[in-house]
Amino acid sequence: MKTLRLIFTFFIASSILISCSDDSNSPQTPNTTRQFGIFKVLDDNTTIEMDGTIGSSALNDFNALVASFPNITKINIKNCDGSSDDTVNLQLSEKVHQKGINIHLMDNGEIASGGVDFFLAGIQRTKGSNTRIGVHAWAAGENTTATDFPVGHANHLPYINYYVSVGFTQQQAEAFYYFTINAAPASGIHWMTAAEIAQYNIVTQ
16 A cells, blocks of 8 residues: 555656646746837837838737737837738727827838838927928829729728828828829839928827
8 A cells, every 4th residue: 555655646746746847838938029010119118119110910910019018109210111911900990099199200221102101100200301201192003093983983981081080180181192192103202302391280289
């Protein structure tokens, strides 16, 4: 009986050791990454540096970022040439605005197309020196572009409504939107002048 008890005790102890060494049951190592797609959290834990095209994963990346770093107050954009998914871009931009985040376009930085829409999400919007802000008409496929639709068409509303949601008046939203789609074709780009940037309230100060 004593021998059986020792064997049984050894079996239980071994099972406990195996269980404790199983990674699936051990505490997870905290996520210490600071890079979330095109977003990078700086050492102050309140500022994001953004660099790249806004793609389909951008909203999920941003959600993961703010889950780990909930005190973000500012986004510094190095470069953003646009978005490959306009729906995600507008959803992401609205979330940034709702969280009360300021956005700054860094010295020598560039934003274009959907990158400009994202920039407008900032509560305060500032820019450094030697920056470029580019706009053009959107396209849906190879044969359809924004200017194919008359003023007031439903296909224009997602963008106009977005501008209103980030603080533009209806009149300002419509004026800027129709300016962008007529400034350059989808295959081109119009770099806004200082006068146009002021006229359409691109920066807040």
